[in-house]
Amino acid sequence: MTRIGWYGLGSMGLAMATNLQRHLVTKKAPGMIYSNRTMARGNPLQALGGTSETSFEKVIGQCGIIFTMISNDAVLSNLVSTAVNSGQSLRDKIFVDCSTVHPQTVGLTVSKLREKQAAFLSAPVFGGNPIAVDGKLVFAIGGPKDAVGVVKPLIQDVMGRRVIECGEDATKASLLKIAGNIITVNMMEAVGESQVFAERTGLGTGPMEELIGEAFGPVAGGYSKRLTTGAYAPPLDSRPGFGVSLSIKDANHALTMAKDHNVELPALELAQENMEAAREYGGESLDSSSMYGVLRQKAGMEFWNEKSRKGGS
Numbered sequence: 001m002t003r004i005g006w007y008g009l010g011s012m013g014l015a016m017a018t019n020l021q022r023h024l025v026t027k028k029a030p031g032m033i034y035s036n037r038t039m040a041r042g043n044p045l046q047a048l049g050g051t052s053e054t055s056f057e058k059v060i061g062q063c064g065i066i067f068t069m070i071s072n073d074a075v076l077s078n079l080v081s082t083a084v085n086s087g088q089s090l091r092d093k094i095f096v097d098c099s100t101v102h103p104q105t106v107g108l109t110v111s112k113l114r115e116k117q118a119a120f121l122s123a124p125v126f127g128g129n130p131i132a133v134d135g136k137l138v139f140a141i142g143g144p145k146d147a148v149g150v151v152k153p154l155i156q157d158v159m160g161r162r163v164i165e166c167g168e169d170a171t172k173a174s175l176l177k178i179a180g181n182i183i184t185v186n187m188m189e190a191v192g193e194s195q196v197f198a199e200r201t202g203l204g205t206g207p208m209e210e211l212i213g214e215a216f217g218p219v220a221g222g223y224s225k226r227l228t229t230g231a232y233a234p235p236l237d238s239r240p241g242f243g244v245s246l247s248i249k250d251a252n253h254a255l256t257m258a259k260d261h262n263v264e265l266p267a268l269e270l271a272q273e274n275m276e277a278a279r280e281y282g283g284e285s286l287d288s289s290s291m292y293g294v295l296r297q298k299a300g301m302e303f304w305n306e307k308s309r310k311g312g313s
């Protein structure tokens with residue numbers, strides 16, 4: 001049976017790999033071989049039967065399907081260069097990247113791997129860490145049909161509730177992800193604005209949160225909880241659910257593409273400014289919803305609320 005490899009065990013990657021490893025166990029398939037920059041993050045996977053491997057090259061050498069879930073375009077490009085320059089045969093291997101990267105990065109990756117007779121699938125995800133833990137993410141997937149056919153059973157009802165097929169051009173899946181994130185970031189901004197309004201007018205964040213979850217759905221409700229539980233500014237020794245720099249990267253991808261195509265995204269520009277101001281004020285370890293802190297400041301309140309951490313960096 002094809003051995004599965006996994007690189008990237010951050011907020012999303014660890015949850016996803018855990019569900020995949022559990023699935024491999026139920027199928028009596030060989031356990032996955034995983035790697036990460038911080039290897040200790042993989043301890044829960046080892047406990048479930050996964051095998052650790054510090055070298056990405058060695059993961060590739062032993063596996064036919066290799067998933068990556070890393071922070072940004074530069075990290076993906078480095079991993080792909082490692083694979084291509086490793087000197088080993090990549091023939092018929094399938095690389096599946098679930099991160100959010102620019103369609104141009106996807107296009108370059110497809111070409112580099114195609115030269116080595118390997119396939120590349122872009123399979124970015126929608127939904128945050130709690131949804132990843134539940135195995136209920138929405139995936140977009142793009143790339144060669146045969147490879148999609150091989151990989152889809154490892155995703156559907158394992159890591160995700162729905163797989164949206166975007167055809168053989170892998171860049172289309174990444175484009176869908178970038179487009180979807182326009183809604184994600186704008187929704188966080190809208191929820192933040194409404195909660196600041198509710199607090200300042202004396203309505204209170206409790207009834208507002210009930211309304212948001214009930215009338216605007218669980219995604220918007222989840223964003224509200226990030227604010228009221230203080231998760232927008234988590235303790236300094238913990239990982240944010242969705243790091244502010246990752247969200248800024250996503251918004252930048254959308255804004256760059258919009259400019260190239262003469263499309264205006266004024267709401268996203270505003271949310272982007274607020275995320276950048278939040279990062280400037282509170283540091284890298286903030287969540288993407290931390291534009292809320294800036295909205296609080298603009299309304300004459302402290303950046304931090306009673307449940308968040310109370311200082312920067």
Ligand SMILES: NC(=O)c1ccc[n+]([C@@H]2O[C@H](COP(=O)([O-])OP(=O)(O)OC[C@H]3O[C@@H](n4cnc5c(N)ncnc54)[C@H](OP(=O)(O)O)[C@@H]3O)[C@@H](O)[C@H]2O)c1
Pocket residue numbers: 007008009010011012013036037038039041069070071072075098099100101125126127128129239241242243246247250
């Ligand atoms: N979080 C969300 O809600 C969410 C939702 C949908 C999509 N996404 C996208 O999914 C991807 C992963 O997000 P995440 O929240 O899991 O991010 P994360 O928690 O910050 O994890 C990032 C991963 O990339 C690795 N990494 C970072 N810099 C590296 C480097 N220079 N060399 C090698 N490895 C490096 C990290 O290794 P270490 O463990 O050593 O730091 C970790 O495995 C991102 O593209 C993000 O935009 C996130």
